[in-house]
Amino acid sequence: MARPPKSHSRSELTQLLRRRKKAIAASLGLLLSATALRLSQPVLLMEIVDLNALASPLMLALAVLFVGQAALSAFGAIVLQVTGERLIADVRLSLLPSILTGRILELQRFRRGDILARGISDTAAIRDMATCGFLDIAVGVLTVVGASVLLIITDAVLYLVALLIIAVSTALVCTFLPRIRKETQKSQAATAAYSTALDRVVTNPRTIRLSGATIREERRLAGRIEATYIYGKRAARIEAPISAIMELAGHGALVAILLLGAVRVELNLLTTGQLVAFLVALVYLIMPTVSTLRAVALVQRSLAAMDRIQSIRVIETEEERSQSSYRDLRCCLHQPGPAALEINGLSFSYNSTPLLQNISMSVPAGSIAVLEGPTGAGKSTLLNLICQFYEPNSETIYINGVDVSEIPLQDYRGIIGLVEQNAPLMQGSLRDNLAYANPSVSDLELWGAVSSVGLEPLVRNLPNGLETSVDESGENFSGGERQRISIARSLVARPKLLLLDEPTSQLDPHTEAQLLSSLRTLSTSCTLVIVTHRPAPRAIADQTFSMREGEITKIPGGY
Missing domain, CATH: 1.20.1560.10 (ABC transporter type 1, transmembrane domain)
Known part of the structure; x- marks a missing residue:
């Protein structure tokens, strides 16, 4: 370096x-x-x-x-x-x-x-x-x-x-x-x-x-x-x-x-x-x-x-994009309901090594897309590109028909949510974690998000409820509980597009089925893209994509 x-x-x-x-x-x-x-x-x-x-x-x-x-x-x-x-x-x-x-x-x-x-x-x-x-x-x-x-x-x-x-x-x-x-x-x-x-x-x-x-x-x-x-x-x-x-x-x-x-x-x-x-x-x-x-x-x-x-x-910071060219597109981005995602011919390289090649997929508003494939196929990399954490070789990602490169990052990320694979929690209270992206959220909405991921009985039985302290890295919650808390945190932010990276990897089959049923219901308010290794999420998918060696193909069939 x-x-x-x-x-x-x-x-x-x-x-x-x-x-x-x-x-x-x-x-x-x-x-x-x-x-x-x-x-x-x-x-x-x-x-x-x-x-x-x-x-x-x-x-x-x-x-x-x-x-x-x-x-x-x-x-x-x-x-x-x-x-x-x-x-x-x-x-x-x-x-x-x-x-x-x-x-x-x-x-x-x-x-x-x-x-x-x-x-x-x-x-x-x-x-x-x-x-x-x-x-x-x-x-x-x-x-x-x-x-x-x-x-x-x-x-x-x-x-x-x-x-x-x-x-x-x-x-x-x-x-x-x-x-x-x-x-x-x-x-x-x-x-x-x-x-x-x-x-x-x-x-x-x-x-x-x-x-x-x-x-x-x-x-x-x-x-x-x-x-x-x-x-x-x-x-x-x-x-x-x-x-x-x-x-x-x-x-x-x-x-x-x-x-x-x-x-x-x-x-x-x-x-x-x-x-x-x-x-x-x-x-x-x-x-x-x-x-x-x-x-x-x-x-x-x-x-x-x-x-x-x-x-x-000297690390280069993310570029602040101009608001002027975005004003005319604001109505398209913030139209009511879920957002449509479209990717056309996306490629990405890191240190001159191609990781993704000519990726194209279309996820209609209010639908669920499941992305499966072996470890190292590039699934999590694609989610990072959609979130604009990485920059593609060519700008080919569209949200509600708007090129995301023309949208200020803060506005763009304000309508998408990401549940990371390791489901990180932060020190503070459970309320702090759930309301992290929306500090002014009401208790009614917090409990609604907690209920939608099947955690309401657990939180109700905690001595301090929403004020329960979260240890460093969420060690006082199980892996499955951390995953569901992370999903609830994303829902509290009211995203139009929700990206989930292995959201059920640490859940038992019964809890997984409950969560997937809730996610199916959530698609009426936000579009879902689910990355997974497990077969169960395919049951709620409107369309399924398979990634192999940085390339993507659509699998016939759907929900």
Whole structure:
């Protein structure tokens, strides 16, 4: 999978920061003001020492400088932290269009755990960059400049010695920086792989245990964990020397200046107050230098995270179709009653591999069409094409005589329903699930939909009825119950065309017969297309189609 160019990630980071430029400027102003007070302290301290003025008002002034610096630093940090939280929210919000409206085929190239990792841990790295990255660099550089000026004025010789030590250590640190981004990308990818493997285990505990696969899965997870450790270790081996080198440089500079400064005081080339001021100012030089280099390393990690985030953000979203050409067709699409579906010569390829070839079928309004065939024949792919989740090689799908490519997606999908093969349910209440596509639906309609799929006795006997909580993936309902809840959810949306992918695959023969009888009745209000492997649905079909190797044929006979 192609990775966004590094320059593009930098550009996106810059744009994100510009959106919060006022807050960042306010934080920068507060932190720079704190820096100005910090750099004033050595000068005042030098006067106190040289004048032996420990009991003078100068001590009060020094205390005011310390308190003022602390207060400004605290307020600056608060503004910075809040800005960082806002920034992480901005990044996560920017991912929503791609996740919610990105082309299905492109989203399917990512593992679920990988998308979760990019939306959670990678975005958190961007926040760290905002709170400890660019501003640390900006404040650090200005602090180093200010401290350098103060040091030069105090004693240029001592400054050159300190500068030499710090410059050598900084040059050594810079040799590690280019590798940080590369190793961080590998570490983040390993974390995403672990997240995916963990998700696989958490969502399939019964299958794993009954398959005797617990040891295999444990080894798989252990391998993923080991990979995160290996790549994390590599990143740590690159980053750890940075702190060690700068700590050594700082201690070395302080010791060297203390020894050389004592000699210069002995030779009357420097006063004791000047030496004290120089040592304090030197600390103010070393600390921001270390912070700046760490911030540069943090920015490298953030750029690596942005690379991964960008791979989601660049996913092409579904095109919004023009409303202007659709206005004249609205009456055709929204005419009362079920919708007619017609497909003429549809073909579809994925990665240059033909999956469907010259598919043609006509389903009159208010009728039931059954589509059967072996696994992999292309039945579910055809349903995805009808729903416009996939784009056919040529636009050949018509609803009530209207080419669906001329209809805005939201309007088109508003008149069709899809019951997916795995019948997914969402966390929330049973009411939330049933009313998902029509939140304003009345209780009367909800109970009508529940009754039509034979679930009313079950729901009536639940302690909380429609307010019953649905566990993750609907685990507190059986497979057949989930299928019928999914059908009821589609009916609540009042579709004119209802597509059902294996709607009875998990039902017993008696319940299947009841449901099929209800579906036969429903055809008066919506057209039905049923994909199935089972023979029973053919009994209610007005026409039956068979799919083999991406081609379709009509089977004689009908209801």
